[in-house]
Structures are given as structure tokens and as C-alpha cells.
Amino acid sequence: VVSKIDETNLLREIIRTPSLHAEFLEHFLTYKRELVKSEKNYNRTANVKRRYYRGEVTAAELAKFEWKQYQGLKPSGSELNQLLSIDTDMINLETEVNTNKNNVSIIEYILKMIGQRDYSLKTAVEIQKYLSGN
Secondary structure, eight states, X not given: OOSOXXXXXXXXXXXXXXXXXXXXXXXXXXXXXXXXXHHHHHHHHHHHHHHHHTTOXXXXXXXXXXXXXXXXXXXXXXXXXXXXXXXXXXXXXXXXHHHHXXXXXXXXXXXXXXXXXXXXXXXXXXXXXXXXXX
16 A cells, blocks of 8 residues: 555655554554563563572462472573573563564554655656646
């Protein structure tokens, strides 16, 4: 929808550019908020999971998250990172963060293309003027 330009009505297309920009800027802000929220959630959960694997969470926290006490040995730094990398909760949160990052990148690209749309429209108008002999 954004990339299609109706060559038969360039004036309408020129007028439509600001509304397209506003629409996708709104999407950008929504996705950016979701990204920040998912990153905070990921970091908060990673902190709790680190404490969990080190045996430092309270009984109240275990009950809140419906977790059982970790029964393994206290992991070293690299072992802790390994445990976090295979933890289902962390994998799901990382996937959410990556999805939001991709959404933000896509909308940033679309906004860039909308910004370049005016140059394409100007060129189309110039070509039409040239072809009509003006």
C-alpha cells in the first residue's frame, strides 16, 4: 500500500504522504513502547532467574512464580549463562524482544521509504511535464 503510487493522480499521492507518515509513526511508537517493555521484562526476569539458579530466591518468590526450589549445585558464571540460555522462560522472552526489535526495524524502514516518496513523486511530476512538452 505504501509503495504503490497512483501515477494517474500524483497530486493525491503528494497529499497522502503526510498521512502515511503519521500512520506509520504511530505504529513505530507502539512497537517501540512494546520493545522497551519487553526488554525490561527480560532484564527483570533474567535477574530473578540468576538468583533462582544460585539458590537465592525466597519462598515467597518461589510461590509467586510457581517454581520449585532449584536442586542443582550453585553454577559458575559461565554455567549460569548456559542455564539462562536454555531456560524456557528466558527463551520466550528473548523471542519476544527479538520480534519487537524486528517490528521496530521494519517500521523504521517504512518511514524511511515514506520520506523518500516525495522525491519519487517529484521525479514523476517532472517526467510528466517533460513528456507533455512543458
